[in-house]
Amino acid sequence: MNKNITMLIISFLIVAVIGVMQQSTSYEQSNFGDTVVFYPQHEDDETLWAGSAILEAIKERGADNVYVVLVSYGTGIKVFKDEKYSNLSNQEKYEYREREFLDAVKELGVKKENIILLPRINNSEVTSFNLMEKTALDFERKFDNVTHVAHTYKYDWHLQHLKNGSTIQSLYNSGKIKHALYFIKPRYEKDLPISEKIIYKSETTMEKQRIKKACMAYKIIDEQSKREGIGYKSDHKSFEDLMIKNRSILHTPNV
Secondary structure, X not given: OHHHHHHHHHHHHHHHHHHHHHHHHOOOOOOOOOEEEEOOOOOOHHXXXXXXXXXXXXXXXXXXXXXXXXXXXXXOOHHHHOHXXXXXXXXXXXXXXXXXXXXXXXXXXXXXXXXXXXXXXXXXXXXXHXXXXXXXXXXXXXXXXXXXXXXXXXXXXXXXXXXXXXXXXHHHHOOOOOOEEEEEOHHHHHHOOHHHEEEEEOOOHHHHHHHHHHHHOOOOEEOOOOEEOHHHHHOHHHHHHHHHHOEEEEEOOOO
């Protein structure tokens, strides 16, 4: 009888330990800290690759605790090679893109005061990843439990996207930040280990409308308000796919 009780207790402990281990390594559920900071490299990256994740973060943590940090100017986009934009300065090109970006993140529910525009802080026309790193460390010092959400450091053809992700991953690997996640383009989903993949899907009518309105912010063409639909012109297929699937695909720092 005593032997059976002992075996039962041992079995219970084993199950409990396994449960804790599974819980600590499972990423099937959302995994945001109290403060969530997204780092889109270019205007439209936040909507195309992280829109549903931003909505989920706001739903879980409240709009007061969700931030979006725009890292780059986005003026090297192919659309601006058109002759009609040849008279625009780099600053004017950036402002066209910024107008779309600010409209889109507003539609996603991000508060104006929680938007940080690094191109407005940067003193050069070259993207400063050092400034991105400093911003991340500032958030880490200011808040106790921060999740930093950047571009993937592994699955992308765009070198700036990869550098964006590796900036956050380096801080994570060195222990300077405690928690990070990374968003990817859907074409790379098949490369992700299932155990390290997180998918956020916008399913309610309101969520889908927010995604659609954010996408449409990149499509508006209106000369009077200086809108040229730059984002939509550059990658209309990704916007259209997003409005059908309404998903963001993220991965952990362990890939």
